Amino acid sequence: MAPQTVLITGCSTGIGFATALMLAKDKLTRFKVYATMRNLESRANLEKEAGSTLNKTLFIRELDVTKDPTIKSVVDEILRDNGRIDVLVNNAGYMALDAIDQKSVEWCQVMMDTNYWGVVRTTNAVLPAMKKQMSGRIINVSSMAGVRGAPFFATYSATKFAMEGYSESIAPVLRDGYNIKVSIVEPGPVKTELANKVLGTPFEEQAKDFDPILRDVFVTGVKRMASAMASVTQSADEIAKLHMDIILSETPHLRYQTTENLTKTAALKFRDPTTDFLLDMLKQSRYASPAE
Ligand SMILES: *[C@@H]1O[C@H](CO)[C@@H](O)[C@H](O)[C@H]1NC(C)=O
Numbered sequence: 448m449a450p451q452t453v454l455i456t457g458c459s460t461g462i463g464f465a466t467a468l469m470l471a472k473d474k475l476t477r478f479k480v481y482a483t484m485r486n487l488e489s490r491a492n493l494e495k496e497a498g499s500t501l502n503k504t505l506f507i508r509e510l511d512v513t514k515d516p517t518i519k520s521v522v523d524e525i526l527r528d529n530g531r532i533d534v535l536v537n538n539a540g541y542m543a544l545d546a547i548d549q550k551s552v553e554w555c556q557v558m559m560d561t562n563y564w565g566v567v568r569t570t571n572a573v574l575p576a577m578k579k580q581m582s583g584r585i586i587n588v589s590s591m592a593g594v595r596g597a598p599f600f601a602t603y604s605a606t607k608f609a610m611e612g613y614s615e616s617i618a619p620v621l622r623d624g625y626n627i628k629v630s631i632v633e634p635g636p637v638k639t640e641l642a643n644k645v646l647g648t649p650f651e652e653q654a655k656d657f658d659p660i661l662r663d664v665f666v667t668g669v670k671r672m673a674s675a676m677a678s679v680t681q682s683a684d685e686i687a688k689l690h691m692d693i694i695l696s697e698t699p700h701l702r703y704q705t706t707e708n709l710t711k712t713a714a715l716k717f718r719d720p721t722t723d724f725l726l727d728m729l730k731q732s733r734y735a736s737p738a739e
């Protein structure tokens with residue numbers, strides 16, 4: 448059987464990087480991966496790790512999810528060279544610490560443009576081909592912050608809530624109408640990114656532009672949450688493995704949390720309709736068990 452063609456956004460580091468490599472290096476050569484990134488100047492690490500798979504099962508291309516022509520160019524190339532596009536992994540996105548009213552609407556809109564509208568643009572670009580094929584897989588990499596608002600990450604949570612709402616709405620329609628199977632993946636903290644950025648920089652420094660009360664809530668809250676967050680950090684490879692399992696599954700779920708504790712937190716949200724547990728920053732950061 449011909450390998451499945453896979454388009455992944457945001458592959459210069461992290462989850463996109465790990466997923467691209469894991470699929471491209473598959474021993475059974477079941478995948479041909481178009482690993483894309485906003486700026487090709489960041490390709491050195493991926494190129495190096497790709498080794499002999501480069502230009503064989505792994506193709507590195509430039510794609511900026513805020514720029515339609517760059518999306519079109521990659522999708523056109525995939526269709527020209529393979530005649531089909533089997534899988535899209537919407538992974539590109541970024542996370543930035545918020546300060547509620549101290550961030551401008553423009554600052555929030557820029558993040559929404561990448562994290563939400565970027566997913567819509569890329570999905571819209573592959574859907575005509577998938578509809579024609581009457582098959583396809585779309586994986587949206589969300590976050591636990593797309594299930595419950597993560598303190599100090601208001602805009603980031605909003606971008607992921609938007610993506611989750613849209614995904615939930617469209618999933619049954621695409622499945623029933625076109626046999627396109629859609630899944631949302633909700634990781635918690637992943638090694639390198641969150642661990643390094645949020646836990647690696649002194650908390651006081653990260654909050655230097657906050658007003659004094661907000662800074663105090665942040666520093667106190669983050670200090671209480673830090674060890675709990677550090678202890679549940681996963682590797683990008685674990686998420687990559689899950690992506691491969693989803694792609695190979697005949698009947699993928701709509702939603703995947705990436706650890707058992709995250710599943711418990713998601714379940715807690717639905718079990719407690721008041722969601723008052725979200726008012727306790729420590730409890731929600733610990734991915735508390737339902738008993739707590
Ligand atoms: C892989 O393809 C790219 C783009 O077509 C090209 O620039 C690069 O030299 C190729 N590398 C190898 C090792 O074939």
Ligand SMILES: *[C@@H]1O[C@H](CO)[C@@H](O)[C@H](O)[C@H]1NC(C)=O
Nearest residue numbers: 585587610613614617629630
């Ligand atoms: C992913 O999110 C985008 C934007 O919200 C949506 O268009 C698409 O249908 C979603 N895909 C899945 C698999 O849920």
Ligand SMILES: *[C@@H]1O[C@H](CO)[C@@H](O)[C@H](O)[C@H]1NC(C)=O
Nearest residue numbers: 678679706708733734735736
């Ligand atoms: C899951 O949560 C429990 C209770 O908060 C904690 O003791 C345990 O270490 C967590 N497990 C993992 C794998 O993070």
